Amino acid sequence: DTAVSQTPKYLVTQMGNDKSIKCEQNLGHDTMYWYKQDSKKFLKIMFSYNNKELIINETVPNRFSPKSPDKAHLNLHINSLELGDSAVYFCASSQVSRGETQYFGPGTRLLVL
Amino acid sequence: KQEVTQIPAALSVPEGENLVLNCSFTDSAIYNLQWFRQDPGKGLTSLLLIQSSQREQTSGRLNASLDKSSGRSTLYIAASQPGDSATYLCAVSDTSGTYKYIFGTGTRLKVLA
Numbered sequence: 001d002t003a004v005s006q007t008p009k010y011l012v013t014q015m016g017n018d019k020s021i022k023c024e025q026n027l028g029h030d031t032m033y034w035y036k037q038d039s040k041k042f043l044k045i046m047f048s049y050n051n052k053e054l055i056i057n058e059t060v061p062n063r064f065s066p067k068s069p070d071k072a073h074l075n076l077h078i079n080s081l082e083l084g085d086s087a088v089y090f091c092a093s094s095q096v097s098r099g100e101t102q103y104f105g106p107g108t109r110l111l112v113l
Numbered sequence: 114k115q116e117v118t119q120i121p122a123a124l125s126v127p128e129g130e131n132l133v134l135n136c137s138f139t140d141s142a143i144y145n146l147q148w149f150r151q152d153p154g155k156g157l158t159s160l161l162l163i164q165s166s167q168r169e170q171t172s173g174r175l176n177a178s179l180d181k182s183s184g185r186s187t188l189y190i191a192a193s194q195p196g197d198s199a200t201y202l203c204a205v206s207d208t209s210g211t212y213k214y215i216f217g218t219g220t221r222l223k224v225l226a
Contacts, residue, residue, distance in 0.1 A: 004156075041200065043157075043216040056211045090156055101147065102214070104156035 003027050004105035006091050012111045013081060021076045021108045023091030031055075032074035033102065034066060035090040043090070049074055050096075081112045115140045117205055117217035125223045126193055134188040134220045136203035141181050144206040147214070148177050148188050151200045160201075161188070193224045 004025045013019055025032060033056075034046040048056035049068040063079040078085060091105040116139045126132055136146070145164045149157040161170045161177040163186070169178040176189040186203055200221045204214040 041219055043202065045213050045215075048211070048213065056213050058213075092157075101159045101162050102157075103159070104149075106156045107154075 004091055004093055004103050006089075006105040006108050008108060009106065010109050010111075012113065014113055015081055015083060017081050018077070018079045019081060019110075020078070021089055021091075021110075023074045023076070023105055025072055025091075025093040025103070025105075027093055027095075027103060029093040029095050029103075030071060031094045031096060032068065032071075033092040033094075034074065034076050035092060035104075037088040037090060037107070039087070047074075047076075083112050086110055086112045115143075115205060115207060115215045117203060117215050119201075119203060119217040119220050121220060122218065123221040123223075125225065127225050128193060128195060130193050130224075131189070131191050132193055132222075134190070134201050134203075134222070136186040136188070136217050138184045138186075138205050138215075138217075140207075141184050142208050143181065144208050144212055146177075146179055146186050146203060146205050148175075148186075149202040149204065151202060151219070153199075157202065190222075193222075195224050195226045198223050 007022045031050045033048045037043045046060050047066040052068045065077045068074045088107045090107045092102040094100040094102045118137050120135045147162045148160045151157045163170045163179045174191040179186045200219045202219045204216045206212045
């Protein structure tokens with residue numbers, strides 16, 4: 001059983017398109033996260049939701065919009081994709097939002113052409 | 114603003130060696146610190162979590178220490194094996210209320226058979 005899963009695994013698209021990445025966790029965790037890992041492998045938090053409520057919203061262009069339909073799902077929608085959005089996007093979850101152990105998904109590799 | 118640095122950026126060692134990976138952070142007001150492992154093309158796996166009140170944590174051949182006042186943590190790997198080859202990331206959780214993790218730049222480890 002996969003604890004944190006993401007779809008799709010790979011995403012190749014043209015500039016200007018709109019795309020979504022889905023994340024699901026079956027660990028019963030309350031908190032979910034989106035991270036971006038750039039070409040230099042630097043990992044940075046984008047968003048965090050706790051019980052469907054947004055608790056972390058870093059300086060991210062408003063073209064990125066997270067949506068949490070329920071505790072087990074956190075999706076990421078990206079409008080008007082740009083070349084600089086090319087990266088690996090990781091979803092993660094933790095039991096609570098107090099800096100506990102985080103469990104990461106396998107990542108979605110996004111390439112914008 | 115918290116910054117996390119890891120030295121060295123890359124390390125290549127023969128099998129069987131004991132090795133130390135270093136992590137330093139600029140703001141000592143942390144909630145906890147985690148060490149992660151990332152295999153190529155995969156997500157992150159949590160190895161050890163040290164609470165700010167703790168000095169060290171051990172799991173198998175891994176030992177992580179924390180010196181909060183000096184802003185340092187080390188990950189000690191005993192009797193390294195080729196299977197230990199991966200990128201190791203440390204991350205510190207802040208005390209601002211969001212407990213978000215700030216990740217280091219990573220150390221790419223290669224253990225030669």
